Amino acid sequence: MxxxxxxxxxxxxxxxxxxxxxxxxxxxxxxxxxxxxxxxxxxxxxxxxxxxxxxxxxxxxxxxxxxxxxxxxxxxxxxxxxxxxxxxxxxxxxxxxxxxxxxxxxxxxxxxxxxxxxxxxxxxxxxxxxxxxxxxxxxxxxxxxxxxxxxxxxxxxxWKWPDIKGLDSFTGKIMHSANWEADKGEGAWEDSWKDKRVGVIGVGSSAIQIVPALQPKVGHLINYVRGKTWVSPTFLGNRAGELGMGKTESNCTSTYVFTDKDKEQYKDPMFYKEFRRDLESDLNSIHVVTLKGNALQEIGKAAFKEDMLQRLSARPLIAERLIPEFSPGCRRLTPGPGYLEALCTDNVEFNSTEIKQILPTGIETVDGKVDELDVIVCATGFDxxxxxxxxxxxxxxxxxxxxxxxxxxxxxxxxxxxxxxxxxxxxxxxxxxxxxxxxxxxxxxxxxxxxxxxxxxxxxxxxxxxxxxxxxxxxxxxHHFKQTVFSEKCRSWYKQGGEEGRVVALWPGxxxxxxxxxxxxxxxxxxxxYLEGHTNRFFWAGNGTTVAEETAGADKAWYLSEVDVPPLS
Incomplete structure (x- = not known):
């Protein structure tokens, strides 16, 4: 060369x-x-x-x-x-x-x-x-x-369909939560489903949101749940008032709705900066509860259990079947506003018996019980x-x-x-x-x-x-995940849908x-x-000049605009 x-x-x-x-x-x-x-x-x-x-x-x-x-x-x-x-x-x-x-x-x-x-x-x-x-x-x-x-x-x-026998045999409407194909048109599915019997399979984040949303709009709903999960209290629920948020409750769901006054206050850049900083700081402070043996982990577990028992007090049998032994956080933790409340309503049934097969007209569980259904929603996750x-x-x-x-x-x-x-x-x-x-x-x-x-x-x-x-x-x-609750036995997408095994979804820290x-x-x-067949590592040093020197009118003292001035004591 x-x-x-x-x-x-x-x-x-x-x-x-x-x-x-x-x-x-x-x-x-x-x-x-x-x-x-x-x-x-x-x-x-x-x-x-x-x-x-x-x-x-x-x-x-x-x-x-x-x-x-x-x-x-x-x-x-x-x-x-x-x-x-x-x-x-x-x-x-x-x-x-x-x-x-x-x-x-x-x-x-x-x-x-x-x-x-x-x-x-x-x-x-x-x-x-x-x-x-x-x-x-x-x-x-x-x-x-x-x-x-x-x-x-x-x-x-x-997204992926569940591995359930007879999935293709169902003659009613069947859909995946991630491929929602209800009747077209604004409000169309709500009108056509009002007397329908609907089965929702799953207890992940999607199912926990879908159940309370469907509950007031369908005739009867059965939630099929094969595992257990923690449903946390609403994040910062007790601090909502301090942070300038109003609370509304409707259709068994509770959420925080910002008023016009709130939104006007957030237009103040300084106020909003501190408001968001407080929220995010709190959100970023709870990593320690994912570490095994941490005192806050046990405190949180007790608090979550008490909250779920109270919210399911009308149907304590559901609490027995839903509240897990594994630590909060092993599965993805979601606040699920309204989910537990929806499970306690008259038109909702909680079924924790394993599904045997899907029939042309409904779902059969391994105990021989058959539920006739018009619609099946598979909230069964992703690959x-x-x-x-x-x-x-x-x-x-x-x-x-x-x-x-x-x-x-x-x-x-x-x-x-x-x-x-x-x-x-x-x-x-x-x-x-x-x-x-x-x-x-x-x-x-x-x-x-x-x-x-x-x-x-x-x-x-x-x-x-x-x-x-x-x-x-x-x-x-x-090494890291052995020290965390994520390595406990619980079925989670963090571990590719398994109860045990390598954590592939989460950052190790x-x-x-x-x-x-x-x-x-x-x-x-x-x-x-290196490009262009060169072998010298300083090929990039070029011809000894800069673009500013080769360009008429360019700033040839650009470094004075980039001065990092140290503070005086």
Whole structure:
């Protein structure tokens, strides 16, 4: 190689063009797009979204009662605040509208391709690019390429039917909570279901919201529950008055509804800043209750039990069948406003006997009892293996699905060995058992943006996390969860739907721990290849000049605008 090929011939800060593809336009994908466009120069960006609108899970899930189960003001981006949430637990359509407003505000529409589904992704070792196949609606597939591929598809996006004999034999209406297909038209299903007998299978977050929403609108409802779960008191319930929130109760559901006076008060930036800070600080303070042997864990368990017994006092047999022995938090903990109250109403039946089969006209349990039903709602969860439904193929032909067997091995939830120039937001071990999920998303995005800038700045063909770094992080995860309630015996999507086994969904620590862990990337944990055939690691130093020097009228003392002035004592 001639000496001149060892070094670049452009200014040191001349950003090379870089092509980035983001898959998904939910919270993760939207946040990624905003930060990439803000911080990465000379970028060509495309966001492929499989659905017909933005919002991810908040676009696709439309079941009755859908809402966030943490405070609305804590479930938003740190840099794009909404002060006029309608209630303490925001309904799903309002969260989707918030995400769409972020797309509008940051002018992302030109970059988003709706109803475009990624069906294949193969890394080219020769070019250092990802070769992608995209399906647009029912049209023919087309190809695309990316220097960097970022998947932001979420953990709870691949819903699945329950494994119950006779599922296809039911002649009434059967649906999954994540694919709600009730009668079309505003209020249509409510009108047509008012005399119907409805079975709801499940006791996860979705079922706990669906049951109280359906209860006043159907003739009779049976909730089929195979396991036990904690239903926590409403978050900060007793502090609601202190925080300026009014409370309403209707149809056996209780929630906090913000008044016009509240919303007007939140328009004051200083007041709102402290209000949100107080909420989020409290939310981020309860990680200790997930640690085995912590005194607060036992106190919380006793308090939750007392609360559930009181709310189920009209039907103590349900309390006996529903309240678990395992610690609160082992399964996803949800406040479930109105769920326990709905179980105590005259038109609701709680059935904890195992289902034997689904018949053409209803459900039979293993004790021989048959319930005639008009509608069956399967609130039975998602595929939480994190294995994609389409091939993602890395270096040497290795498939991501194989790397995720028997459980997902990764590096800080954002990278995997064998998959250069590929990053993920909200991948395995990204969720949180307590605290703010959004700060984890934002910090993962910050990390990925920094990696993108490094690839661009240093003219790298590829960066790929080292195998030993993945193995070390995997060992850390294994060590951490042995000390937590998440390792207790309870059926949970945290453990891929099993009662025991590896925790694949949660970050091994608090959300604040995740924020700090992702704050300073360890670039030494990666291997690198260089572009353009050069081998000198200082190729990126270029021709010895900067863009400002080569541009007429540019600020050639820009550093004076970036002075960090230390405070005087």
């Amino acid at each position: 001639p000496p001149s090929a060892l070094f670049g011939d452009s200014a040191i800060d001349a950003a090379r063009p870089i092509r980035v593809v983001v898959v998904g336009a939910g919270f993760s994908g939207i946040t990624t797009a905003i930060r990439l466009l803000q911080r990465v120069p000379n970028i060509k960006l495309t966001i492929y979204e499989a659905y017909a609108g933005v919002g991810g899970t908040w676009f696709s899930n439309k079941y009755p009662g859908i809402a966030c189960d943490i405070p609305s003001h804590c479930y938003q981006l740190s840099f794009f605040q909404k002060t006029d949430w309608s209630s303490f637990y925001a309904p799903g359509h309002e969260i989707q509208a918030y995400l769409q407003s972020a797309v509008d505000a940051y002018k992302l529409w030109p970059y988003i391709k709706l109803e475009h589904r990624l069906t294949n992704a193969i890394y080219s070792e020769e070019t250092g690019k990802w070769n992608l196949t995209i399906q647009y609606g029912n049209a023919e597939q087309f190809d695309d390429t990316a220097d960097i591929l970022i998947t932001a598809m979420g953990a709870l996006s691949r 939480t293996s994190y294995k994609p439904r389409f091939p993602i193929v890395g270096r040497g032909g290795v498939k991501l699905a194989d790397k995720y067997t028997p459980h997902a091995k990764h590096y800080l939830s954002v990278a995997i060995d064998g998959f250069p120039n590929w990053f993920q937001v909200m991948g395995p071990n990204s969720a949180v058992g307590s605290g703010s999920l959004l700060i984890v998303i934002e910090r993962q995005v910050d990390y990925i943006v920094e990696a993108t800038l490094k690839l661009q700045r240093e003219h790298l063909k590829s960066m790929e996390v080292k195998v030993e770094a993945v193995e070390d992080w995997d060992a850390y995860i294994e 608090s959300c604040l721990h995740a924020a700090r862990a992702l704050e300073h990337p360890r670039w030494e944990d990666y291997n690198y290849e």
